[in-house]
Amino acid sequence: MENKMSNVVNGKTNIPFHRMLAYASTDAAGNLLYTTVTTFILYYYTDVFGLSVAAAGAILLAARILDAFDAPVWGFIIDHTHTRWGQSRPFWLWMSAPFAIFFILMFWSPAMSATGKFWWGLVTYLLFGICYTGIGTPITSILPNLSKDEDQRLKLNSTRSIGGMVGYFITATFTLSFVEFFSTGTAQSGWRNTAIILGIAGFLLLIFAFSDTREINKPKKAISIISSIKAAKSNWPWFLLVIVFIFYWLGNASRTSVVVYYTQYNLGHKGFASVLNALVMFQIIGMVAIPYLVKKFSKTHVLMAGMFLAALGL
Numbered sequence: 001m002e003n004k005m006s007n008v009v010n011g012k013t014n015i016p017f018h019r020m021l022a023y024a025s026t027d028a029a030g031n032l033l034y035t036t037v038t039t040f041i042l043y044y045y046t047d048v049f050g051l052s053v054a055a056a057g058a059i060l061l062a063a064r065i066l067d068a069f070d071a072p073v074w075g076f077i078i079d080h081t082h083t084r085w086g087q088s089r090p091f092w093l094w095m096s097a098p099f100a101i102f103f104i105l106m107f108w109s110p111a112m113s114a115t116g117k118f119w120w121g122l123v124t125y126l127l128f129g130i131c132y133t134g135i136g137t138p139i140t141s142i143l144p145n146l147s148k149d150e151d152q153r154l155k156l157n158s159t160r161s162i163g164g165m166v167g168y169f170i171t172a173t174f175t176l177s178f179v180e181f182f183s184t185g186t187a188q189s190g191w192r193n194t195a196i197i198l199g200i201a202g203f204l205l206l207i208f209a210f211s212d213t214r215e216i217n218k219p220k221k222a223i224s225i226i227s228s229i230k231a232a233k234s235n236w237p238w239f240l241l242v243i244v245f246i247f248y249w250l251g252n253a254s255r256t257s258v259v260v261y262y263t264q265y266n267l268g269h270k271g272f273a274s275v276l277n278a279l280v281m282f283q284i285i286g287m288v289a290i291p292y293l294v295k296k297f298s299k300t301h302v303l304m305a306g307m308f309l310a311a312l313g314l
Helices: 017-049 053-079 090-106 114-141 150-181 187-212 225-233 236-266 272-296 299-313
Strands: 007-009 012-014
Touching: 017 053, 017 090, 017 114, 017 150, 017 187, 017 236, 053 114, 090 114, 090 187, 150 187, 150 272, 236 272, 236 299, 272 299
Parallel strands: none
Antiparallel strands: 007 012
8 A cells, every 4th residue: 555654653653664775775776876977987088988188077067067957947847746656756767767778878988089979978977967866856855755753754864875875885885896897808898887787776776766665745835946046045044054065065076086096196006996985884873873963962063063074084
């Protein structure tokens, strides 16, 4: 039954673990594929696919400009979506195949001229980014609709974050080993075969997420983009959080995109990238601790402490 979702214990609605696992698989799938891109795409473009640094940089810049526009568009689309499966959940079904396909095509390495390679890289990267936003936006927008209980939502979010870290750990740590293992004689074949395997895994995880999550809260009536902008103008906490996370992700993205170059040219061994990326698993300690920390300290202070530690680490 679609509505048979949870158990009631001591007057509280508890979400079954398998439903939490299904929700966690969304971020696991997203990071499994997206982390491969953010960590290795620049290296792949320049050292495997044969693009110049300038061409690769132009592709990444175009994608970041597009990101500024496609996220609000996806939010608007989700706000106006109403199906028998819910509002956010159907997008994991609809977008899972395109998400996996464009990921695979990015690492396909077709034999082309320099101009052809640039356009292949640009188009596949932009389409993959659009699909990723179509996957990622519902991951956060669905949370209020999964439970009316704040503690359950906190547990769901923490579980999802752990799933994301597992996906990140697998791809960031083992991708270079996968490429070497699945190679049939060339680096291009290794990346292509690895992308196919990871793409299929990401697709199956998203299908699992769609099949076993349930939206039980009826979403409120959608408001227009203009009304949203007017409401945001006076929401200073929101502006502060946006600024904080912009700087956080600038630092995080810079680290992940250059770690392969850094280990290869500064430390003298490309394989060290896998070791450094594997250390991300220590973040799980913080994620597991969050539900307990916010009971003892304010969420603001927990966020401040976490950002301080992140800055110190970078």
